[in-house]
Amino acid sequence: MESGSLTSVVIVVIAAFLTPLLLHRFKLNVIPVVIGEIIVGLIIGKSGFNLIEKDMWLQTLSTLGFIFLMFLSGLEIDFSAFSGNKKTATLPNGKKEPNRLKVAFIIFIGILIISVLLSYLFVLAGLMQDVFLLTLIISTISLGVVVPTLKDAHIMKAAIGQIILLIAVIADLVTMILLTVYVSLTGDGGGNMWLLLILFAAGVLLYFIARRFKQKSFFEKLSKGTTQIGTRAVFTLILVLVALSESVGAENILGAFLAGTLVSLLAPNPEMVRQLDSFGYGFLIPIFFVMVGVDLDIWSLLSEKKLLLLIPLLMVAFLISKIIPVFLLKKWYDTKTVISSAFLLTSTLSLVIAAAKIAERIGAITPEMSGTFILVAVITCIITPILFRKIFPKENLQERKQKVALLGANQLTLSINRELSQKLYEPTLYHTNQDKADNQIADSLFNEKEIHNYDIPTLEQEGVFSSDIMVIMSGDEKTNAAIAIEAKHKGVERVIARVESPELEQMVKNQNVEVFSTLLSTQALLRALIESPSVMKILTNQETSLFEIKMLNNEFEGMTLRKFPFTGDVIFVRIFRGGESIIPHGDTELHFNDRLIVTGSKEYVDELKRELEFCDWC
Secondary structure, three states: OOHHHHHHHHHHHHHHHHHHHHHHHOOOOOOOHHHHHHHHHHHHOOOOOOOOOOOHHHHHHHHHHHHHHHHHHHHOOOHHHHOOOOOOOEOOOOOEOOOHHHHHHHHHHHHHHHHHHHHHHHHHOOOOOOHHHHHHHHHOOOHHHHHHHHHHOOOOOOHHHHHHHHHHHHHHHHHHHHHHHHHHHHOOOOOOHHHHHHHHHHHHHHHHHHHHHHOOHHHHHOOOOOOOHHHHHHHHHHHHHHHHHHHOOOOHHHHHHHHHHHHHHOOOOHHHHHHHHHHHHHHHHHHHHHHHHHHOOHHHHHHOHHHHHHHHHHHHHHHHHHHHHHHHHHHOOOHHHHHHHHHHHOOOOHHHHHHHHHHHHOOOOOHHHHHHHHHHHHHHHHHHHHHHHHHOOHHHEOOOOEEEEEEOOOHHHHHHHHHOOOOOEEEEEEEOHHHHHHHOOOOOOOOEEEOOOOOHHHHHHOOHHHOOEEEEOOOOHHHHHHHHHHHHHOOOOEEEEEOOOHHHHHHHHOOOOEEEOHHHHHHHHHHHHHHOHHHHHHHHOOOOOEEEEEOOOHHHOOOEHHHOOOOOOEEEEEEEEOOEEEOOOOOOEOOOOOEEEEEEOHHHHHHHHHHHOOOOEO
């Protein structure tokens, strides 16, 4: 590697490293990190100091970043969102909740139709020549912006959040397919679309092979230590499908995207997904986004009146294509909710960059036009999340109770069902008639529901998997383990299962299931009673027990305990941040996803929980 190229690589890597630090330092959390990376790229690239000499090394790293970005875009797609087995609920305004999947499909079809009409208007005005490409660009939605924005607003699991997410997921899938068709019709391979069937057939074959191997016991053993067979399999899948997609004349990003969707369908271990995210967003993807900024020449765009006029017109087109179809939601939601949802769905990024870069490479558009599309995508990603947060009606903020599904009727679950705080939790005890007979339980139970059996279809029909927390305590530990693993695959946030045997315990723990063992719990309590009787009094006293609270309110992000406005009778005992255990003091800062261990009166602890943990939009 020559010194000049090495210097450019070092500058780009340093720029990628400093970007999140600068955003945090200047409290610019409203700007997505990837947008910050593009802006930093503008500063060090052609539009700024022009410090970067583009060569093979940077090109390779940038391409790998692009491929991995498309892989993670496919991996982000939660196919459980397409499940139609959830029961119809009543919205806070008293109206029946719509069929989420049906409404999302109708809205996206509307987006696609309006995008086609707007594209023809641009062509008639002489601003563009390619209707297909412009339709693709206008109709796309950035899943990478929508998902974190919904999480930050705490509406990911609410009905409106799920509808917005479904629209974005459908748009991601359809526009990726449209991009593939566009390249096949426009590129050098011209019309050999049938070759794509080979790629998709290979994908289906690899999926069934992977699913078969995933169920083997030896695969689980090889996933630990230095072997990490799961991670090796993922990278092998990416490279095989990328190579195959290029062999059949398709773009490499299609193979990467397909690999991501296949891995998502296989319901990978959340820990492995976290590792893949860390690798992608920690190294390769930032280099790609910085290089996107480096390649943008803002001054050449601003020097052409046609391109200058195109920027605001495209932004208006993005908004019109979303706001008109989204007004279908007015039937169920208020105007502010509908308009803010349309603004969020206006955000575009990854696929616009992909389409622009590919269209430029095959000669369908000029580099200046490609830069215009990317610049508009960057602007929308800065503006639309801010507008969403500003417009989304805060008066609809409700204290959302967490739904807790208790499976299996016995003295323990019966007691928990009665004692869980009704202000914070909405428990339901599901049991069979046999459970009641075996445990001699009376007919009049609080929040109880009798079901025929614990089969997966029965639980799906009852909507058990839509709970926030599942506690599985039937008399059969094998049944508990099977239900627990299925619940994690279906996206239940927390799953607690009673498992006694070490083999089953390890298996469910590998799926991020929390294990409850009657024997181990009894042993631990007895030892604590002997060794630390005073601690046991704290643990068992209903009024002065220890409580865990998760910090999910962005209003307190970075705030020190000294400045924390809550004045209730609560003491912060410990803060867990990732794998770190922190002893709190006045200057300790609170951060998102911190787990706070507190003690105090239950009244004040419940109030603090509502403030920090349960502030979802409904």
